[in-house]
Amino acid sequence: MNKVIIEAILGAVSEHGQDDFLTGKNLLDRPGDLSHGDYSTNVAMILAPKLGVKPVELANQILEKLQVFISGGSLSGVKKVEVAGPGFINFYMTEEVTLELIKEILDETKGGSGGENYGKSNLHNGKKMIYEYTDPNPFKQFHIGHLMSNAIGESLARIGEWSGGNVKRYCYQGDVGRHVAFTFYGFDLLKKEEGMEWPSDSMSLSDKVAFLGKIYAKGATHFKDHPEDEAIVQEINKKIYDKSDFEMNALYDLGKKWSMDHFEEIYKVLGTKFNEYFFESDSSVVGLEEVQKGIKSGIFEESEGAIIFKGENYGLNTRVFINKFGLPTYEAKEVGLALLKYNKDPYDISYTITANEQDNVLAVSYKAIEQIYPEIAKKNFHLSHGMLRLTTGKMSSRTGDVVTGESMLHDMTELALEKMKEREIGAGERKEIAEQIAVAAIKYTILRQTIGKDIIFDPQKSLSFEGDSGPYLQYSCVRAKSVLEKAKKQGVSINVEDINLGDLNNDLNNANSPKICQLDWAGGKLEKMLVRFPEVLLRSETEHAPHYVGQYLLDIASEFNSFYANTQIVVEGDILTPYKVLLTKAVLTVLTNGLNVLGIKVPSRM
RNA sequence: GCACCCGUAGUGAAAUGGAUAUCACACCAGUCUUCGAAACUGUUAUUCUAGGUUCGAAUCCUAGCGGGUGCACCA
Numbered sequence: 184m185n186k187v188i189i190e191a192i193l194g195a196v197s198e199h200g201q202d203d204f205l206t207g208k209n210l211l212d213r214p215g216d217l218s219h220g221d222y223s224t225n226v227a228m229i230l231a232p233k234l235g236v237k238p239v240e241l242a243n244q245i246l247e248k249l250q251v252f253i254s255g256g257s258l259s260g261v262k263k264v265e266v267a268g269p270g271f272i273n274f275y276m277t278e279e280v281t282l283e284l285i286k287e288i289l290d291e292t293k294g295g296s297g298g299e300n301y302g303k304s305n306l307h308n309g310k311k312m313i314y315e316y317t318d319p320n321p322f323k324q325f326h327i328g329h330l331m332s333n334a335i336g337e338s339l340a341r342i343g344e345w346s347g348g349n350v351k352r353y354c355y356q357g358d359v360g361r362h363v364a365f366t367f368y369g370f371d372l373l374k375k376e377e378g379m380e381w382p383s384d385s386m387s388l389s390d391k392v393a394f395l396g397k398i399y400a401k402g403a404t405h406f407k408d409h410p411e412d413e414a415i416v417q418e419i420n421k422k423i424y425d426k427s428d429f430e431m432n433a434l435y436d437l438g439k440k441w442s443m444d445h446f447e448e449i450y451k452v453l454g455t456k457f458n459e460y461f462f463e464s465d466s467s468v469v470g471l472e473e474v475q476k477g478i479k480s481g482i483f484e485e486s487e488g489a490i491i492f493k494g495e496n497y498g499l500n501t502r503v504f505i506n507k508f509g510l511p512t513y514e515a516k517e518v519g520l521a522l523l524k525y526n527k528d529p530y531d532i533s534y535t536i537t538a539n540e541q542d543n544v545l546a547v548s549y550k551a552i553e554q555i556y557p558e559i560a561k562k563n564f565h566l567s568h569g570m571l572r573l574t575t576g577k578m579s580s581r582t583g584d585v586v587t588g589e590s591m592l593h594d595m596t597e598l599a600l601e602k603m604k605e606r607e608i609g610a611g612e613r614k615e616i617a618e619q620i621a622v623a624a625i626k627y628t629i630l631r632q633t634i635g636k637d638i639i640f641d642p643q644k645s646l647s648f649e650g651d652s653g654p655y656l657q658y659s660c661v662r663a664k665s666v667l668e669k670a671k672k673q674g675v676s677i678n679v680e681d682i683n684l685g686d687l688n689n690d691l692n693n694a695n696s697p698k699i700c701q702l703d704w705a706g707g708k709l710e711k712m713l714v715r716f717p718e719v720l721l722r723s724e725t726e727h728a729p730h731y732v733g734q735y736l737l738d739i740a741s742e743f744n745s746f747y748a749n750t751q752i753v754v755e756g757d758i759l760t761p762y763k764v765l766l767t768k769a770v771l772t773v774l775t776n777g778l779n780v781l782g783i784k785v786p787s788r789m
Numbered sequence: 790g791c792a793c794c795c796g797u798a799g800u801g802a803a804a805u806g807g808a809u810a811u812c813a814c815a816c817c818a819g820u821c822u823u824c825g826a827a828a829c830u831g832u833u834a835u836u837c838u839a840g841g842u843u844c845g846a847a848u849c850c851u852a853g854c855g856g857g858u859g860c861a862c863c864a
Binding site for chain 2 (some may be wrong): 209212213214215216219223225228229231232237238267268269270271318320323357360361362365463486487488489490491498499500501502503504505506507508510512513516538539540541542543544546567569570572599602603606620628631632633635636637638639647648649650651652654655657658659661662663665666667668669670722726730734737738741744745747748749751752753754767788789
C-alpha cells in the first residue's frame with residue numbers, strides 16, 4: 184500500500200527535479216494521531232525551502248496532482264488527501280482497505296496471516312539469533328534485578344521469533360569466582376562462631392537457598408571489616424577453580440544444584456525455557472587459554488603481575504583479564520564465553536542482555552574479542568537495560584539488602600488472590616491464575632518503559648493492578664472472551680466472508696438503537712489501530728524496544744474498553760451484532776498476541 | 790578528576806526532527822437490573838537553564854546546573 188503512495192508522491196513532485204535530494208528520505212509517515220489520516224508526507228515542507236516557496240503553497244500544488252491521480256484511478260485505496268498544519272499532506276484510506284486488513288487478523292486458516300500468526304513477519308527469516316539474559320549466579324540470590332533482565336530478555340527473544348528468527352535462549356551463570364569463595368569463607372566463620380551445620384537433605388529447597396544467602400552475606404560483610412583475610416579468600420577461590428579440596432567439592436556440588444533447582448522453579452513461573460546453560464567454570468578455562476595465547480600475539484600484556492588489555496588505546500578502560508594469582512577475571516571469561524557459544528552452535532547474531540552498569544566492562548571485553556576473533560565479535564551485541572533500584576538506594580546482596588524475585592512473586596500473587604476472593608474458582612486454578620496476574624504486573628511494569636532507564640521500585644507500595652498495568656490488559660482480554668462466549672451461546676454467526684462494506688453501511692443506516700449508531704466500524708478508530716500491530720512489532724524489533732508493544736496494547740485495550748462501555752456488543756436480533764463480535768475477536772487476537780510477545784499469559788478468567 | 794547515560798504535570802512514564810506534547814496514578818465529580826466496575830465518563834496540571842542548527846526542537850549541537858553508573862586484579 185505505502186509503496187503505491189510513495190510513488191504517487193514522487194510522481195507529483197517530479198517536475199521540480201529534486202529526485203536526488205529526495206532519495207533516501209523518509210517520505211511517508213504513520214501519524215500518531217489518527218485524525219491526521221492513515222499516512223502523511225512532509226515532502227512539501229522539506230522541498231519548499233529548496234525551491235524558495237511557502238510549504239503550504241507547494242503542498243497545495245502537490246495536492247492537486249494527487250487528486251488527479253485519485254480520480255484517474257492510479258491511487259486506488261486512497262479515499263481522500265488533504266493539506267494540513269504547516270504543510271503536511273495527509274492520506275485517508277478507504278473503508279474497504281481497512282476492512283480487508285481486519286479480515287486478515289481473523290484469517291485463521293492454516294498458514295494464514297491471522298489468528299495466532301497475526302503480527303508475524305519474515306524480517307529475520309531463519310536467521311540464527313542468540314539471546315543471553317537473566318544470568319543469576321549460583322550461591323547468590325535471584326533478586327529483582329534478575330527479574331528485570333529476564334522480562335526484557337524474554338520479550339526481546341520473542342520479538343525476534345515473531346520476526347522470523349530461529350531463536351535460542353541462553354543463560355550464563357557465575358558458578359566460580361569470588362562470590363563463591365565468600366560463601367565458603369562465610370560458612371567457615373559461622374561454623375566456628377555458632378557451630379552452624381550444612382543443611383540436611385530433608386530441608387526444603389527454599390530453606391536451603393536461604394542458608395546459602397546467609398553464609399554468603401556473612402562472608403562478604405565480615406571480609407569488609409577484615410581485609411587482612413584476603414589470602415584466605417584467595418585460597419578458597421583457588422580451591423574452587425582447581426577442585427583440589429575433596430570436602431569442599433561435595434558441598435559445592437550440593438549448593439550449586441540447590442541454586443539451579445531454585446532458579447528453574449522461578450523460570451517456570453516466569454515462562455522462560457532456556458535452550459542452553461553456560462557456566463563460568465567452563466568459560467574461565469577457555470578464556471584463560473585465549474588470553475594466554477593473546478599475550479604472545481601482543482593483544483594482552485603483563486602489568487604489575489597481572490595480564491591486562493590496554494583498552495585506553497581504543498578510548499576504553501584498561502582492565503585486568505588475568506589477576507596476579509593467575510585466575511581469569513570476568514573480562515577473560517567473557518572472551519571464553521563468546522567462543523563457547525559460537526562453537527556450540529554458530530549463529531548469525533548474538534545478544535547479551537545485562538544491566539548498564541556493565542557497559543564499560545563489556546565494551547572492553549568485546550574490544551579484546553575483536554582483536555582475537557573479529558568474525559565472531561562482529562556478530563555480538565550488548566543490549567543494556569537500566570537498573571531496578573529500591574527507594575532506599577542500591578541493592579546489595581552483601582548486606583542482605585535485597586528484594587528476592589521469589590518474595591516479590593509471592594507478595595504479588597497474594598495481592599492477586601485478595602482481588603480474586605469473590606470469584607468462584609477452584610483452589611488449584613485460582614493459584615495458577617493469581618501467579619499469571621502477578622507475573623503480568625511485574626513484567627508490564629518493566630516493559631512499558633524504554634529498557635535503558637532505571638526503575639525506582641518502592642517495595643512498600645505494591646505494583647499496580649489498575650490503569651496502565653499488566654492486569655488491566657489481561658482483564659480486557661477476559662472481558663472480550665466473555666463477550667465472545669455470550670455470542671457463541673446465542674448462536675451468532677461469525678463468518679468473516681459474510682461481512683462486506685455495502686451491507687455494513689446499510690445496516691448502520693437501518694439500525695434503530697441510538698447507541699449502536701455510535702459504534703466504530705470499518706474505518707473507525709479501533710479498526711485503524713488494530714491493523715497497525717504488525718508495524719509496531721517491526722519497530723520493536725529493529726529498535727530492540729519492547730515498550731512500543733506495551734504502549735500500543737494499552738491504547739488498544741483502552742479503546743476497546745470505551746467501545747465496550749458505550750455499546751452493547753451482543754444484542755439479540757441486532758443486524759450489526761456479527762460485525763461487532765468479529766471486531767471483538769480481532770481485539771482479543773491482537774491483545775493476546777501482543778501479550779505473548781511480552782511474555783505475559785492471558786488467563787481464561789480472573 | 791575522566792568516560793558514558795539521564796533531567797518531561799504532584800508522582801511514574803511515552804513521544805521515526807513534525808501538527809493541539811500523550812498515558813497512567815493521585816485529586817475532585819459522576820456511572821453497576823445490561824456482555825465481568827481489575828472498568829467507563831468528565832475536570833486540573835508538564836518539556837532543568839542559556840545560546841545555536843532547522844521551514845519546524847522534549848528530541849540534534851555547545852555551555853552551565855542537577856542526578857545515576859563505571860573507572861586495575863568482584864561480576
